Each structure stands twice: as C-alpha cells, then as structure tokens.
Amino acid sequence: MGNKKKSSNSLASNGTSDDALSILAGTDNSNVESEADRLGREEHIIATYAASAKAIDPHSRDIQVRDVTISFHGANLIENTDFVLNYGNRYGFIGPNGSGKSTIMKAIAARAIPIQDSIDLYFLSHEYPATDTPALKAVYEVDEERAQLEADAEKVNEIIAETEDEETQTKLSDHLNLLYERLDELDATTAEARASSILHGLGFTKNMQSMKTKEFSGGWRMRVALARALFLQPTCLVLDEPTNHLDMDAVFWLEDYLANWNKMLLFVSHSQDFMNTVCTHIIRLNEHTKKLDYYTGNFDSYVQERKIRDEEQQRKYDAEQRDIAEIKDFIARFGHGTVKMVRQAQSRQKLLDKKLEAGLTPKPVPDALWDFSFPDPGELPTPVLMVQDVSFQYNPTAPLLFSHVEFGIDLESRIALVGTYRLLKIYFTCQNYISNFFYRSQWSWKIYFC
Numbered sequence: 001m002g003n004k005k006k007s008s009n010s011l012a013s014n015g016t017s018d019d020a021l022s023i024l025a026g027t028d029n030s031n032v033e034s035e036a037d038r039l040g041r042e043e044h045i046i047a048t049y050a051a052s053a054k055a056i057d058p059h060s061r062d063i064q065v066r067d068v069t070i071s072f073h074g075a076n077l078i079e080n081t082d083f084v085l086n087y088g089n090r091y092g093f094i095g096p097n098g099s100g101k102s103t104i105m106k107a108i109a110a111r112a113i114p115i116q117d118s119i120d121l122y123f124l125s126h127e128y129p130a131t132d133t134p135a136l137k138a139v140y141e142v143d144e145e146r147a148q149l150e151a152d153a154e155k156v157n158e159i160i161a162e163t164e165d166e167e168t169q170t171k172l173s174d175h176l177n178l179l180y181e182r183l184d185e186l187d188a189t190t191a192e193a194r195a196s197s198i199l200h201g202l203g204f205t206k207n208m209q210s211m212k213t214k215e216f217s218g219g220w221r222m223r224v225a226l227a228r229a230l231f232l233q234p235t236c237l238v239l240d241e242p243t244n245h246l247d248m249d250a251v252f253w254l255e256d257y258l259a260n261w262n263k264m265l266l267f268v269s270h271s272q273d274f275m276n277t278v279c280t281h282i283i284r285l286n287e288h289t290k291k292l293d294y295y296t297g298n299f300d301s302y303v304q305e306r307k308i309r310d311e312e313q314q315r316k317y318d319a320e321q322r323d324i325a326e327i328k329d330f331i332a333r334f335g336h337g338t339v340k341m342v343r344q345a346q347s348r349q350k351l352l353d354k355k356l357e358a359g360l361t362p363k364p365v366p367d368a369l370w371d372f373s374f375p376d377p378g379e380l381p382t383p384v385l386m387v388q389d390v391s392f393q394y395n396p397t398a399p400l401l402f403s404h405v406e407f408g409i410d411l412e413s414r415i416a417l418v419g420t421y422r423l424l425k426i427y428f429t430c431q432n433y434i435s436n437f438f439y440r441s442q443w444s445w446k447i448y449f450c
C-alpha cells in the first residue's frame with residue numbers, strides 16, 4: 001500500500017460527512033491546532049497510515065489501523081505495520097529500552113493515527129498539578145464529561161425526533177445507547193465513594209484524601225493522576241509504566257484492578273509478574289523489523305510462543321539461505337558452460353531475482369542479554385557495614401520515621417528493601433549517610449547506587 005496520508009485530527013473532523021453525527025465530536029475545533037499536529041511540529045513525532053484507514057467504521061469498538069509508520073526526528077520507530085486493539089483485551093506493550101514505546105503511545109494518545117471519536121482514550125502522561133484541590137475532589141471532579149454527555153444525549157434525542165431517514169435514526173440510536181451506557185458508568189451518586197475507594201487502593205489514607213494536592217510530592221500526585229484515569233473508566237486506557245511510583249501494596253492493588261479491566265488497555269511495564277497478571281495479549285515492538293508483533297496470552301505465554309516462532313523463522317531462514325547458496329553455486333559453475341547450461345543458469349538467476357524481490361526471511365535475533373559485573377573488591381573483613389541503633393527524623397520536631405534500626409552488610413549480602421513508598425524514599429535519602437560512612441572508614445571502595 002503505497003498510498004498514504006499524513007495524519008491529521010480526529011476521525012470525526014475528517015472522516016464523516018454526517019452533520020447529525022458530528023455532534024458527538026463536540027465543538028468545532030477547526031482553528032485549534034490538534035495535539036497530533038503539535039507533536040509533529042514541536043516533538044518531531046510524525047505518524048502516517050494507509051489512506052484506506054479513513055474508511056474505518058466510526059461505531060466500531062475496536063481500533064484497527066493498517067500500514068502505520070511512526071517516526072521520531074525522521075527515524076522510523078515502526079514501519080508499515082498494523083496497529084490493532086480489540087475491545088475487552090489488555091495489551092502489554094514490550095520492547096527494549098529506547099525502542100520507541102513511549103513515543104508511539106504519545107502518538108496514539110494524540111490520535112495521530114485515525115481512532116474513531118466514539119472511543120474515548122485516556123493517556124496518563126504526567127502528574128496532577130500542585131493545586132489547592134483536595135486529592136479526593138481532584139479525582140471525582142474529573143468527570144466534567146458527564147454534563148457534556150447529558151447535553152449531547154438531549155440534542156441527539158431532538159435530532160432523532162426531527163429526522164425521517166430510518167438509517168440516520170438507527171445510527172443516532174446506536175450513539176444514544178453508547179451515551180447512556182457511559183452515563184451509567186459515570187453514576188454521580190456513587191462518584192465520591194468510587195473515587196475514595198480507588199485512592200485508598202493506591203495508598204491514600206482518609207486523611208491524605210482530604211489534603212490539597214500541592215501538599216503532595218510529585219510521586220503522590222502521579223498517583224492522583226492514575227486514580228483519575230481509573231475513575232474515568234475510558235474505553236481505551238493507555239498507561240506508560242504505571243507502577244513506577246508505587247510501593248508493593250499499591251502495585252498489588254493496581255495489578256488486581258487492571259486484571260479486571262474489561263475495556264481496552266494498552267500499557268508498558270517492565271515487570272513480568274505485573275504483565276502475567278494483567279495481560280490478555282502482548283504487543284512486541286520488534287526493533288529489527290520495525291513491526292508490531294501480536295501474541296495472545298500473558299507474558300509467560302509470549303515467551304513460549306516467541307520461542308516457537310523464532311525456531312520456525314530460523315528453519316525458514318536456513319532453508320532459504322541453503323536454496324540461495326545452491327542457486328548461486330549452480331550459476332557460478334555452469335554460467336559459462338554449454339548453451340544448454342547457460343540457459344539453465346539464466347533461469348536460476350531469474351528464480352533468484354524473484355526470491356530476492358519477494359523478500360527473504362530475516363534471521364531471528366534473540367533479545368540482548370544484560371550482564372552486570374562489578375570490580376572485585378578483594379577480601380574484606382566482615383561485617384563490611386554495620387548499622388546499629390539508627391533512628392531518623394527530618395528535624396528535631398518532626399516525627400521519627402524509623403528508630404533503632406540494626407542491620408549488617410557483608411560481601412554475600414543481596415538485600416531487597418521493602419516498605420511503603422514514603423519509607424523507601426527515606427532509606428534512599430539515607431544513601432548519602434551510608435556513602436559518607438564508607439568514605440570516612442578505613443577502606444576506600446566505590447559504592448554504586450542505581
């Protein structure tokens with residue numbers, strides 16, 4: 001498919017000529033720069049797709065865009081590949097660091113590829129701002145959408161009453177059903193309780209829920225933003241590493257919550273456990289072929305299926321290479337022989353050209369293995385570090401955050417630190433004290449904090 005369109009704004013503004021239906025697209029934003037255009041201009045993220053994508057069914061609950069290419073500063077992250085999300089599936093998006101997952105998500109969130117307006121899409125990209133709004137209110141107030149939906153529903157009802165065309169009436173009735181379904185989901189009478197339950201799951205005590213968002217750190221405000229995303233229940237939720245700011249309890253809660261997500265979910269996570277619990281599908285960004293490869297099942301199923309696919313690809317690759325070597329050998333040996341042999345060599349050359357033109361199977365490339373090694377510090381007397389009776393508070397009037405902590409570290413120690421996010425942060429703050437301890441001690445080694 002060579003015929004491509006550069007992306008433009010949402011489908012409703014370039015995809016349907018039906019004025020009655022365009023009510024669902026909201027106000028006329030034709031003079032306002034779209035997020036997709038801003039991405040191209042400011043961040044140099046450009047998406048193109050098959051022109052036929054414009055023929056997409058505006059009522060479909062699935063996203064299907066063919067022949068998508070997304071580039072960042074001119075370099076293609078994906079090339080001529082299909083982007084498909086089906087309603088009800090939870091997709092884990094995987095690929096090596098720097099391969100372009102976040103950039104691609106940004107492009108999708110900006111609707112730089114055609115996604116029908118009936119699909120409301122929410123991309124969690126940054127924390128909730130530091131304001132005077134209490135955390136709980138910040139969450140349940142997110143559904144200003146409700147008022148808009150009610151107004152839309154009223155207007156659609158009026159149009160249905162006025163129109164005589166049966167086909168338009170059916171289309172509008174379908175839209176009306178979607179609007180009412182959505183209004184049910186946003187039930188205002190339970191809004192506060194639902195918002196509170198989500199915040200509780202993400203670690204906010206009752207007291208914290210009434211605190212102003214400006215009183216929270218960036219990490220906690222990220223949780224407020226996550227709570228808003230979950231509260232909204234968008235048809236398509238897009239999350240980039242949602243567990244980054246969460247402690248273990250909140251991760252478990254989120255895992256459980258998302259495992260029951262019954263709309264569309266696309267998320268990046270570097271935790272295999274999280275993916276195993278949440279995903280129904282995996283999308284692999286293959287950085288060698290620049291394609292999106294789709295796998296059914298969770299991360300463990302992906303690993304098995306990937307092995308099978310790689311082995312199959314290797315067999316195909318080997319067979320093709322063998323064939324090509326044989327053909328080349330024939331041409332080399334008989335290309336200058338008798339007329340009959342030369343003819344045969346010419347026909348093999350044609351066969352070879354055909355094979356090359358059709359494209360050869362690429363050799364499967366295994367994922368890079370990381371091997372971390374640290375310089376050998378030699379023999380050290382134990383304990384290497386002994387912490388005895390350590391207490392911590394930010395200042396003499398602040399509450400003690402931990403007290404009488406005792407532990408030792410020697411060369412064989414492999415220690416995982418667990419606790420609430422706040423406490424862990426404090427431990428890490430203490431790394432300076434630990435470093436100072438080492439530097440003041442009789443040995444001079446390097447300490448690595450990652």
Ligand SMILES: Nc1ncnc2c1ncn2[C@@H]1O[C@H](COP(=O)(O)OP(=O)(O)OP(=O)(O)O)[C@@H](O)[C@H]1O
Binds near residue numbers: 072
């Ligand atoms: N602000 C920037 N300036 C320059 N290059 C950038 C910038 N942001 C991203 N890149 C580059 O764009 C490419 C895609 O980055 P992106 O962040 O989308 O990858 P990713 O797959 O999300 O990686 P990770 O798994 O580390 O989050 C990378 O090569 C990255 O180095």
Ligand SMILES: [Mg+2]
Binds near residue numbers: 101103
């Ligand atoms: Mg990323």
